[in-house]
Amino acid sequence: MAAPVIGPISGIDHTLVGVGDLEAARATWGRLGFTVTPRGRHIGWGTGNYCIMFPGDYVELLGIVDPGQFLNRLDTMLETRGEGFLGLAFAAPDPDAVHLAHPDLTEPPKDLGRLLELPEGTVTPRFSLVHFKPEATPGLSAFCCTHLTPGLLRRPEWLDHANGAIGLEGVTVPAEDPAVLAPAYEALFGPAALQAGKGRLDVRAGAHDLRFVAPDRLARRYPGLEPAPVMTVLCRDLAGTGAFLQGQGISTLEVPGARIVVPPEHANGVILEFALS
Structure with missing residues (x-):
């Protein structure tokens, strides 16, 4: 989008x-x-x-x-x-x-x-x-x-970050009923910035994505983790990021798509996700 x-x-x-x-x-x-x-x-x-x-x-x-x-x-x-x-x-x-x-x-x-x-x-x-x-x-x-x-x-x-990070991609926030949030964010960003789906609402804010997702959908995407906000960080080389984290002894979670996920116990309560730029 x-x-x-x-x-x-x-x-x-x-x-x-x-x-x-x-x-x-x-x-x-x-x-x-x-x-x-x-x-x-x-x-x-x-x-x-x-x-x-x-x-x-x-x-x-x-x-x-x-x-x-x-x-x-x-x-x-x-x-x-x-x-x-x-x-x-x-x-x-x-x-x-x-x-x-x-x-x-x-x-x-x-x-x-x-x-x-x-x-x-x-x-x-x-x-x-x-x-x-x-x-x-x-x-x-x-x-x-x-x-x-x-x-x-x-x-x-x-x-200059040793894990290859170069910026924020966006944030994903749990929301029981994302659809009810749409009028408020349309007022701020305009209708063209919004994209709705079953159990989710995506808001495009400049170069960033703000996603509201139903907890059950988050649980399916991040199995084994309690639904919580997700902060997605872009990196230059996903394999290099994964190798760095492994070398630090940090456990990661495999999720669909080209993503590396650090559980919240390693990131002060945040689900930290790395994605390829």
Whole structure:
């Protein structure tokens, strides 16, 4: 399905994975073959992160660094749901355009920054967030992110991953009745971006795919795993990725199609899927 014109939202900027121990998560994703950036800390909040950067998107490992400060409910989510996929940020070149296009579904843009602890000194990447009202993105926690200091986000050495990963393909989210979600996502992305099938709804967001799939269908595709969100990462050489993971002693699951699946116990509660670019 070709990428349709979707207005002010241009794709997926990053996914968020909630973790109970940031340093342990950094080691976990390093063992999976990802290069992890230096630590970041949100200004005025008690949360911090490590990021896995790709040329056009990234994965954020989000954890608590100061429980006495504002945590944006991360502590509650970790206590009630455990580690795993928290949601995603859509990419938006212009946050005001998102709010103007969907004034009844969004809050006005808010700026935020984080301290990024580089070896040569701390820098401050800044971004603008547009939060959706709950009814705007049913079945998914999502917001829009515009980077105000993009030059601080990526260095060549951060984009080189030992497992051959080169970017996000998309996300698959369990949904009891995907069909009922269609009107909300049509409002955001337009009818051309949606493709429905039995027990599934596919939403094309720029170069990325957002899939809502009934739990029974997920169980059939990923046998032996409890239905959970799936994060699909593209790689240059699937055989090379598989060999790397095997060399790290990480068990993988065989699924239909050219895919390698890492069970959630090896990826902080996320089903991590590798696909050939």
